Amino acid sequence: MTLLRAVARPLLASMFFYGGVNSLRNAKTMAPKAQPVADFIHRTAPDVDVSAVNLVRANGALHVAAATAVATGHVPRISSFILAGSLVPTTAAGHRFWNESDPAARKNQLIHFLKNLSMMGGLLMATLDPDPHKKFIGRRAKDKVVEAKDKVAEGIDQLRS
Template structure:
């Protein structure tokens, strides 16, 4: 891993690990904002126990796990993609500045909303950041499939001889 990646990945992941830890420790503080998400998820999966507190805990656990993986360089592109996938719902439910009537609160929520949008952009860029001399997972999968096909063709040719 290059020096830039060694420094940048933990910096990008820090907000997710810290925020996830705080949310996991105090889910009640965010449960009210998660209520609409829990309601939608209960319609999709009625058998799941999806209270607002559990939704907050689940999101927090994902942020901690994927943030730690990103920070330590384990599956960095996958963990960045997982974090980026959680951000739209987290951002819209957590910082609805358009609902604020107080100008100061509105500015504060807008700043946090835009911070999350910026973090999402950084995460999406991280999904494209290849390790030096290491092909992307899709390329490795394609190469493995091509090698398996070539091996199978060779075996079939040997059988025909």
């Protein structure tokens, strides 16, 4: 893993790890924000019995597991994609700025909404990151040039013989 990845991945994962632990510890307190999602699931699939508290816990556990995987470089592309996908309901349920009547609360929710969109963008970019065990793209390009030069030199030597 390159130095850049070794620093960037834990930075990207940090908020998800912290938020996931917080969700696990305070699921009952956070459940009212997840209630619209639980209601939607119940309307869509009436046979599925899901509570808002369990949704918060499941989301928290998912965030802790995926953030740990991103931070340590284990299946980072899949984990980044999972975190990006989990941000959609988290953001829609947790930062409903359009429902706020108080201007200060509305601004605060808008900032968190946009922060989540920014993190989603970073996570989606992380899904495009090549194999973490490969060298940085600039280094790989330089190696290819050197390899091509060596092949050309070898071909010229064969022509001289």
